[in-house]
Amino acid sequence: MTQLSAAQKSTEVPASPASPDSSKALYGGKGTRRITVRDITAAKERGEKWPMLTAYDAMTASVFDEAGIPVMLVGDSAGNCHLGYETTVPVTLDQMAMLSAAVVRGTSRALIVGDLPFGSYQEGPVQALRSATRLVKEAGVGAVKLEGGERSLAQTELLVQSGIPVMSHLGLTPQSVNTMGYRVQGRGDEAAHRLLNDAKAAQDAGAFAVVLELVPAELAAEVTRSLHIPTVGIGAGAECDAQVLVWTDMLGLTGGKMPRFVKQYADLRGVMTDAARAFADDVVGGAFPAAEHAVH
Ligand SMILES: Nc1nc(=O)c2c([nH]1)NC[C@@H]1CN(c3ccc(C(=O)N[C@@H](CCC(=O)O)C(=O)O)cc3)CN21
Numbered sequence: 001m002t003q004l005s006a007a008q009k010s011t012e013v014p015a016s017p018a019s020p021d022s023s024k025a026l027y028g029g030k031g032t033r034r035i036t037v038r039d040i041t042a043a044k045e046r047g048e049k050w051p052m053l054t055a056y057d058a059m060t061a062s063v064f065d066e067a068g069i070p071v072m073l074v075g076d077s078a079g080n081c082h083l084g085y086e087t088t089v090p091v092t093l094d095q096m097a098m099l100s101a102a103v104v105r106g107t108s109r110a111l112i113v114g115d116l117p118f119g120s121y122q123e124g125p126v127q128a129l130r131s132a133t134r135l136v137k138e139a140g141v142g143a144v145k146l147e148g149g150e151r152s153l154a155q156t157e158l159l160v161q162s163g164i165p166v167m168s169h170l171g172l173t174p175q176s177v178n179t180m181g182y183r184v185q186g187r188g189d190e191a192a193h194r195l196l197n198d199a200k201a202a203q204d205a206g207a208f209a210v211v212l213e214l215v216p217a218e219l220a221a222e223v224t225r226s227l228h229i230p231t232v233g234i235g236a237g238a239e240c241d242a243q244v245l246v247w248t249d250m251l252g253l254t255g256g257k258m259p260r261f262v263k264q265y266a267d268l269r270g271v272m273t274d275a276a277r278a279f280a281d282d283v284v285g286g287a288f289p290a291a292e293h294a295v296h
């Protein structure tokens with residue numbers, strides 16, 4: 001066995017609560033192995049905030065992985081943002097399996113969460129287990145997400161008992177657009193109480209995290225304080241443990257009217273439009289290909 005140097009030994013001294021061990025951080029930490037749901041649980045205990053982005057393909061996912069994004073969601077928002085549908089409702093489990101597999105292949109560090117699409121878990125726990133098992137075995141996801149608290153309780157329990165980590169999704173649940181519409185959820189005492197109950201039910205059923213979509217910030221803060229699992233906000237204020245955005249919204253690729261919770265960090269749509277026009281102009285004008293692009 002090799003002797004540890006003094007410097008190596010000193011890194012093993014447990015961090016005091018006053019100076020949290022930043023080497024373990026989900027974002028900006030030193031870890032290189034793939035993140036697990038246990039790392040997510042530990043982050044809540046440290047009071048650490050973390051970012052999540054959606055991804056639908058290997059290349060985009062590899063960029064976010066290299067940027068250090070610790071958790072990626074293969075969202076059924078792929079319906080809108082990748083497949084050209086109006087809503088997430090038509091998305092199939094076959095499509096989610098294909099996209100999830102690509103995102104897993106494109107990443108080495110992020111925890112990949114696969115969204116269970118509409119119709120793949122509503123029939124009951126057995127259907128949910130069959131669907132989630134496909135995403136785990138065929139695509140290699142580390143966890144799945146499903147919409148609903150109380151109404152998806154039996155599904156969450158069976159998946160967790162079977163060894164599949166579950167992220168729950170409450171508030172605006174887009175798969176229920178035909179009954180709920182796209183509206184803020186949890187406004188008013190009764191609705192707020194129902195949401196808090198749903199969150200606790202998801203936690204008790206074994207969920208490792210809960211997405212809160214379009215929920216009043218004060219209510220999301222209360223849920224965050226009440227749970228020992230992290231809350232992941234989207235339009236749910238700053239007090240959530242984590243934040244998620246749809247990647248094409250965040251990078252300005254989606255186009256059209258954005259939900260007000262979106263912050264745009266780039267203008268990919270503008271960049272790509274300009275590049276496509278520059279290429280087209282070069283082809284039409286004869287500037288491309290130049291001599292160095294030809295083979296002889
Ligand atoms: N591109 C994209 N981004 C998303 O965030 C997203 C999807 N697609 N598809 C799946 C769901 C659907 N989501 C949505 C869809 C619409 C609103 C929306 O219309 N919000 C309005 C009104 C809210 C209200 O005041 O009640 C808003 O201005 O935020 C919000 C979230 C979030 N998800």
Ligand SMILES: CC(C)C(=O)C(=O)O
Nearest residue numbers: 054075076077115211
């Ligand atoms: C917006 C997030 C939470 C989602 O469910 C999705 O992208 O499908």
Ligand SMILES: [Mg+2]
Nearest residue numbers: 075076077115
């Ligand atoms: Mg979704």
